[in-house]
Amino acid sequence: MSGKGLVTPGPTMKARSKVAVEDPQLQAALSNLDLRLFTAGVVQAEHPEWKDRVAEIRRETLADLDGWIDKLEAKLLSLGVVVHRAATPEEARAYILGLAQREGVRRVVKSKSMATEEIDLGSALEAVGIESIETDLGEYIVQLADERPSHMITPAIHKTLGQIADVLSKEAGTELPVVREPLTAWARDKLREKFVAADMGITGANFVAADTGTIVVVTNEGNGRFCTSLPRIHVAVVPVEKVVPRFEDLGVLLPTLVMSATGAKMSNYLSMVTGPRREGEIDGPEQLHVVLLDHNRRVLLGTPYEDMLGCIRCGACLNVCPVYRTVGGHAYDSSYSGPMGKILTPLVTGGEEGRDLPFASTLCGACTEACPAEIPLADLLVRLRADLRTPGPVVVPGAQKPAPPPALPVGPVGHSDEHPRKPGEGFATAVTRITVPTRRAPWSQRRMGFDAWSRLWAHPSAYRASLRVGRLGAKALRPRAGWVQRAPLLRAWTDTRDVLVPSGPTFRERWAARERGEERW
Amino acid sequence: MTTQGAVTDAFLFSMAANQCAVFGPNSPAVALDVIVERAREHTADGTAVALPIGDPTLDELGVEAALLAAGVTLLRPDDADWYSGLAVAGVGITSSIAAVAATGNVALGSGVGLPRATSLLPPAHVCVVRASQVYATFAEAISGLLHAGPLPSALTWIGGPSRTGDLEMRTTFGVHGPKVVDIVVLAD
Numbered sequence: 001m002s003g004k005g006l007v008t009p010g011p012t013m014k015a016r017s018k019v020a021v022e023d024p025q026l027q028a029a030l031s032n033l034d035l036r037l038f039t040a041g042v043v044q045a046e047h048p049e050w051k052d053r054v055a056e057i058r059r060e061t062l063a064d065l066d067g068w069i070d071k072l073e074a075k076l077l078s079l080g081v082v083v084h085r086a087a088t089p090e091e092a093r094a095y096i097l098g099l100a101q102r103e104g105v106r107r108v109v110k111s112k113s114m115a116t117e118e119i120d121l122g123s124a125l126e127a128v129g130i131e132s133i134e135t136d137l138g139e140y141i142v143q144l145a146d147e148r149p150s151h152m153i154t155p156a157i158h159k160t161l162g163q164i165a166d167v168l169s170k171e172a173g174t175e176l177p178v179v180r181e182p183l184t185a186w187a188r189d190k191l192r193e194k195f196v197a198a199d200m201g202i203t204g205a206n207f208v209a210a211d212t213g214t215i216v217v218v219t220n221e222g223n224g225r226f227c228t229s230l231p232r233i234h235v236a237v238v239p240v241e242k243v244v245p246r247f248e249d250l251g252v253l254l255p256t257l258v259m260s261a262t263g264a265k266m267s268n269y270l271s272m273v274t275g276p277r278r279e280g281e282i283d284g285p286e287q288l289h290v291v292l293l294d295h296n297r298r299v300l301l302g303t304p305y306e307d308m309l310g311c312i313r314c315g316a317c318l319n320v321c322p323v324y325r326t327v328g329g330h331a332y333d334s335s336y337s338g339p340m341g342k343i344l345t346p347l348v349t350g351g352e353e354g355r356d357l358p359f360a361s362t363l364c365g366a367c368t369e370a371c372p373a374e375i376p377l378a379d380l381l382v383r384l385r386a387d388l389r390t391p392g393p394v395v396v397p398g399a400q401k402p403a404p405p406p407a408l409p410v411g412p413v414g415h416s417d418e419h420p421r422k423p424g425e426g427f428a429t430a431v432t433r434i435t436v437p438t439r440r441a442p443w444s445q446r447r448m449g450f451d452a453w454s455r456l457w458a459h460p461s462a463y464r465a466s467l468r469v470g471r472l473g474a475k476a477l478r479p480r481a482g483w484v485q486r487a488p489l490l491r492a493w494t495d496t497r498d499v500l501v502p503s504g505p506t507f508r509e510r511w512a513a514r515e516r517g518e519e520r521w
Numbered sequence: 522m523t524t525q526g527a528v529t530d531a532f533l534f535s536m537a538a539n540q541c542a543v544f545g546p547n548s549p550a551v552a553l554d555v556i557v558e559r560a561r562e563h564t565a566d567g568t569a570v571a572l573p574i575g576d577p578t579l580d581e582l583g584v585e586a587a588l589l590a591a592g593v594t595l596l597r598p599d600d601a602d603w604y605s606g607l608a609v610a611g612v613g614i615t616s617s618i619a620a621v622a623a624t625g626n627v628a629l630g631s632g633v634g635l636p637r638a639t640s641l642l643p644p645a646h647v648c649v650v651r652a653s654q655v656y657a658t659f660a661e662a663i664s665g666l667l668h669a670g671p672l673p674s675a676l677t678w679i680g681g682p683s684r685t686g687d688l689e690m691r692t693t694f695g696v697h698g699p700k701v702v703d704i705v706v707l708a709d
């Protein structure tokens with residue numbers, strides 16, 4: 001996931017954060033996030049019952065994810081949709097590239113999608129000479145600047161209007177005014193040309209209903225409508241957790257998603273696509289392909305990280321996060337940023353990327369409070385910190401089935417590449433639902449220290465004795481205030497802190513004195 | 522005031538808040554006048570009106586005959602130059618199959634003679650909404666549509682003119698879809 005689009009360079013999140021806080025343009029742009037600071041509370045204030053219902057639906061889905069995926073696939077097939085199960089980003093890319101080349105596709109229009117960012121699809125298409133154009137205005141700006149989106153709802157949030165005008169002017173070959181309306185109008189005309197001449201539309205999906213096979217794409221601009229209406233082929237890249245059991249679940253999921261994301265009551269457009277163009281219709285895609293992407297998600301089922309798959313990608317946790325709000329999305333060097341990105345990145349990359357991200361948190365819990373899916377983000381961060389101390393993937397599948405042969409390319413419309421199949425089969429890393437015990441961190445000095453401390457304070461007399469010793473030690477430091485600041489090995493801690501010297505007898509000592517009648521308060 | 526009347530009023534209020542021009546609730550005769558008047562305004566520069574074929578609400582109102590009588594140029598889905606014509610048409614007229622008061626949006630279904638692009642390519646969109654099809658909440662509309670029969674291949678929900686928040690998070694109108702949306706409510 002690393003590589004292009006690093007506005008904020010550096011080898012670690014810490015290094016990148018340093019660059020970010022010293023970038024005045026970025027800081028000016030990020031101040032616009034204030035407009036979204038309170039949106040996370042709107043659902044809670046206006047419809048407190050929605051959060052519980054959303055969390056309930058997500059838990060119900062994840063409890064039998066493979067079952068819902070099978071149900072969805074069967075429904076999609078009956079509608080004439082081609083379904084491909086991809087275990088890895090490589091497989092998903094290979095399928096889509098193969099399809100595009102077989103169909104002679106020369107131009108692809110993309111609607112904003114986190115999943116296609118995750119599998120870096122745009123670059124893969126360009127690499128084989130297929131023009132791929134992002135059509136969400138923010139994504140288009142980011143693509144022209146050769147960057148990656150820095151916010152899942154507002155991809156160009158890291159840019160000021162002046163910077164955006166520069167990017168668009170460069171593409172236009174003429175100086176465009178630093179005013180929102182003419183900039184938008186220019187992009188409208190430019191992208192309209194692209195839409196009309198595109199052979200393939202690629203979207204993600206905010207949700208896919210298993211009972212009706214309906215793919216839902218949420219936009220405000222209308223680019224999702226173009227991508228799903230005009231090109232003759234529509235490909236939806238759908239991470240497995242996007243499935244929801246029933247079409248009717250959308251009644252609460254969509255208003256909650258939109259309200260948490262922007263504070264609005266509903267997004268301007270919703271495209272609900274149920275199968276390809278039907279007999280007698282003159283527009284809509286002739287072919288509809290759904291690529292179901294696993295990418296280390298299903299191994300999380302049954303583990304404490306399962307909750308993370310309940311994420312509906314509203315971005316509320318980013319908007320309220322003091323770290324995100326200070327450093328912006330590029331400091332995370334991942335498709336997913338903010339609190340959810342810190343958790344999801346090391347999980348979906350199998351522990352290969354973003355291992356330092358969970359440590360860049362104050363654990364203030366603002367994200368947990370904001371999350372409309374009731375995901376315990378702060379708890380998961382703490383757990384990840386412990387689990388990441390062991391090298392390798394965070395969750396190791398306990399029971400792997402042998403991988404079925406990769407099934408490429410696909411058959412004609414209306415057929416999956418491998419059907420019928422047993423539940424969960426089809427992804428190369430098919431796993432049965434297992435419970436992974438939480439691993440203990442390796443034996444270390446630090447852990448020995450905490451273990452000894454915990455044993456010591458478990459005994460009241462030892463606890464009292466340790467306080468007395470500590471107080472004596474601290475008293476010895478009293479004449480040398482500031483001394484600790486020069487402790488060589490503890491610099492990170494002592495740079496901004498000094499030792500606290502106790503002011504007098506402890507509460508226990510004073511209580512004992514009172515009982516003896518020696519002191520009155 | 523009936524409950525449905527209150528819901529319809531709330532719907533009109535929400536759509537107006539979404540920057541639509543709202544009309545109604547109107548009797549069929551008045552609704553037809555409004556549609557023709559809006560169509561003429563959007564095509565004052567000589568552009569065409571894109572009109573679906575076989576839309577039950579528009580047919581019942583007699584929109585085609587009224588527009589022809591008003592002398593506007595019609596573009597129909599069975600015209601050979603539908604797509605090239607649509608790219609330069611002044612307005613697309615559709616009806617909706619459901620609408621929601623709380624969220625302020627209308628649902629359009631695709632079908633034979635009812636292309637998706639009618640409400641997408643032209644710079645203006647006139648949408649006729651039957652008051653009886655306005656639901657109070659989004660969840661009710663979703664259930665209602667599900668139980669009304671098979672879902673169309675494209676069920677498109679529209680809140681108002683196309684917009685974006687991508688430029689410093691301030692709303693800017695007219696990105697890809699229509700820049701103007703007129704909502705005409707038909708009392709029924």
Ligand code: SF4
Pocket residue numbers: 260310311312313314315316317318340367370371372373374375377
């Ligand atoms: S983790 Fe929760 S708050 Fe964050 S994007 Fe996902 S659903 Fe929204």
